[in-house]
Structures are given as C-alpha cells and as structure tokens.
Amino acid sequence: MNPEQIGLSTACFYPHTLTEDALDLAAELGFSLVEVFLQTESEYRLDFAAVLAQRARASGVRIHSLHLYATLFDLWSPYARMRExxxxRFLQLLEVATHVGARALTWHGLRLGIDDPALVGPFLESTAWAAEAAHAAGLTLCVENVSWCYLRRPEHVAVLKGLGAPLGFTFDSFQAAESGVAPEALIAAMNGALTTVHLADFAPAGPRHLLPGRGIMDWPGVFAALRRVAYAGPLLIEIAGLDAPETLLEARRFIEAGLRSCSR
Known part of the structure; x- marks a missing residue:
C-alpha cells in the first residue's frame, strides 16, 4: 500500500462546505486524491460536472470516485416511474463521472427491507444492470458495506459476486465495526474486487465516523488484511463532525504510520 494513495472524501466537509469548494480545501491540506460525494440533484447534472472538472484541474486533485446519494438511486423501486x-439518473451519472475523470462509483444499495426477499431480488437485478452499464462506460460500480444497508456481512459479498456482473466493492472500516463484523472477514470476502477503501474509527458510545486513531478499531489488523489481499488502491479518510480541517492531517499521519508498521 502506497502512502501517496491516502486521500479523503468531500463528505468530511459536509454540510458547511459546498462540494466543489471541498476540492480546494483538500488541495490546501495537501491531499491530491478524493472521492466526491454528490449531495443534491443539481450536482448530478453535466453543468455541475464541468465545474468539478475545472476545480479539480486547477487544484491538482484527482477524483477517484463519486459517492451516490442513497435516496436518489432506488434503482429497484416497485413503482415503475420511480424505477425509470x-x-x-444513473445513466446521467455515468456521463458526469466520465466528465470528471472518475474511475469508480460508491453506492449503498438497498437500505430498506434489507432482508425482505421481495426487495432483495429486484435490488440484485438492478445491481447487475447498473454494474454492466457502469462497466460499459469504463467505470466500476462499487457496493459499500453499510451497517443499515444490504451489504453488511461476508455472505452478502458472496451473493453479489455470484451475480457474475463486473462489480466492485468499497470497504468502510467504521461501517464494518458498527455492523459487528470483523473488518478482516469483509476485506477477505471482497478480495479480487476491492476498489475503494474508506477509513474512519469507531467507538461504541461515541460519535460516529471518528478520525482514524480516535476510537477502538484494530488498525494493525485492518492494514494487515488489506496487505494480505494486495490492495493497492485509494485509502480515503471519510469522517463526520470535522472540528477543524487541519485534524485531517493528524489522520493522514496516523495512517502513514500504520502503513509503515504493516510493511515491516
């Protein structure tokens, strides 16, 4: 794993900084790799993509991936018009992603009725459809493990892999801990399709999405698991409740130290 792959999600700066301005903030802090979390419907338009692309070029930031706003992409809806x-909107998103030079998409997927066969079936069908559409556009659709969505455990990864679609995965350390699942097990299950990694810490009684190093995560175990699957992609800090942008530098130093220890 390369320390140069340490980046961040623009979600770190939500809600006080507009998405496009977050690129400038990332660059000012010395980050050159980001995932852009698109927050509103207007941010899925091509005119906004042009703004993002210009800001990225001007700041020297590379957009690795786009994070989809969950409620805008219920691709499996039983209501025909909503599904259409x-x-x-997803097909338009592919144009946006191509315009800004992204390589991947992060998607929560099914978030209601996550164990209801009547919803899981259509969700899986829509996932295969979306993965194929993304692949045709030169992108990788990545389903993220989220404690309150479909993908929570290794067996869910196996089901998604079983679709036979060109699908990737986003591993989120905080979400794994909140799900009560060993991060190592999820990482191992995602092996061969792990495309993006989100890093945040977890504390049972504390705020959610803590800075790496401020919770109880077994970070040596996480980094060792990533090394075992030869992961070489982005390591993106994704936290909430940022008190000061400069604290992201603390997180980066913590991750760098963890990578050094893991490589010994």
Missing amino acids: ETRA
Missing part, C-alpha cells in the same frame, strides 16, 4: 427515473 432513477435509472435515467
């Missing part, structure tokens, strides 16, 4: 509109 969300799938049309």
Whole structure:
C-alpha cells in the first residue's frame, strides 16, 4: 500500500462546505486524491460536472470516485416511474463521472427491507444492470458495506459476486465495526474486487465516523488484511463532525504510520 494513495472524501466537509469548494480545501491540506460525494440533484447534472472538472484541474486533485446519494438511486423501486427515473439518473451519472475523470462509483444499495426477499431480488437485478452499464462506460460500480444497508456481512459479498456482473466493492472500516463484523472477514470476502477503501474509527458510545486513531478499531489488523489481499488502491479518510480541517492531517499521519508498521 502506497502512502501517496491516502486521500479523503468531500463528505468530511459536509454540510458547511459546498462540494466543489471541498476540492480546494483538500488541495490546501495537501491531499491530491478524493472521492466526491454528490449531495443534491443539481450536482448530478453535466453543468455541475464541468465545474468539478475545472476545480479539480486547477487544484491538482484527482477524483477517484463519486459517492451516490442513497435516496436518489432506488434503482429497484416497485413503482415503475420511480424505477425509470432513477435509472435515467444513473445513466446521467455515468456521463458526469466520465466528465470528471472518475474511475469508480460508491453506492449503498438497498437500505430498506434489507432482508425482505421481495426487495432483495429486484435490488440484485438492478445491481447487475447498473454494474454492466457502469462497466460499459469504463467505470466500476462499487457496493459499500453499510451497517443499515444490504451489504453488511461476508455472505452478502458472496451473493453479489455470484451475480457474475463486473462489480466492485468499497470497504468502510467504521461501517464494518458498527455492523459487528470483523473488518478482516469483509476485506477477505471482497478480495479480487476491492476498489475503494474508506477509513474512519469507531467507538461504541461515541460519535460516529471518528478520525482514524480516535476510537477502538484494530488498525494493525485492518492494514494487515488489506496487505494480505494486495490492495493497492485509494485509502480515503471519510469522517463526520470535522472540528477543524487541519485534524485531517493528524489522520493522514496516523495512517502513514500504520502503513509503515504493516510493511515491516
């Protein structure tokens, strides 16, 4: 794992900084790799993509991936018009992603009725459809493990892999801990398709999405698991409740130290 792959999600600066301005903040802090979390419907338009692309070029920041806002992409909806509109929005998203030079998409997937066969079936069908559409556009659709969504445990990874679609995965350390699942097990299950990694810490009684190093995560175990699967992609800090942008530098130093220890 390369320390130069340490980046951040623009979600770190939400809600006080507009998405496009977050690119400038990232660059000012010395980060050159980001995931852009698109927060509103207007941010899925091509005119906004042009703004993002210009800001990225001007600041020297590379956009690795786009994070989809969950409620805008219920691709499996039983209501025909909603299904048509969300799938049309997804196809437009592919144009946006291509315009800004992204390589991957991070998606939560099914978030209600996550164990209901009547919803899981259509969700899996829509996932295969979306993965194929993304692949045709030169992108990788990555389903993220999220404690309150479908993908929570290794067996869910196996089901998604079983679709036979060109699908990737986003591993989130905080979400694994909140799900009560060993991060190592999820990382191992995602092996061969792990495309993006989100790093945040976890504390049972504390705020969610803590800075790496401020919770109880077994970070040596996480880094060792990533090394075992030869992961070489982005390591993106994704926290909430940022008190000061400069604290992201503390997180980067913590991750760098962890990578050095892991490589010994």
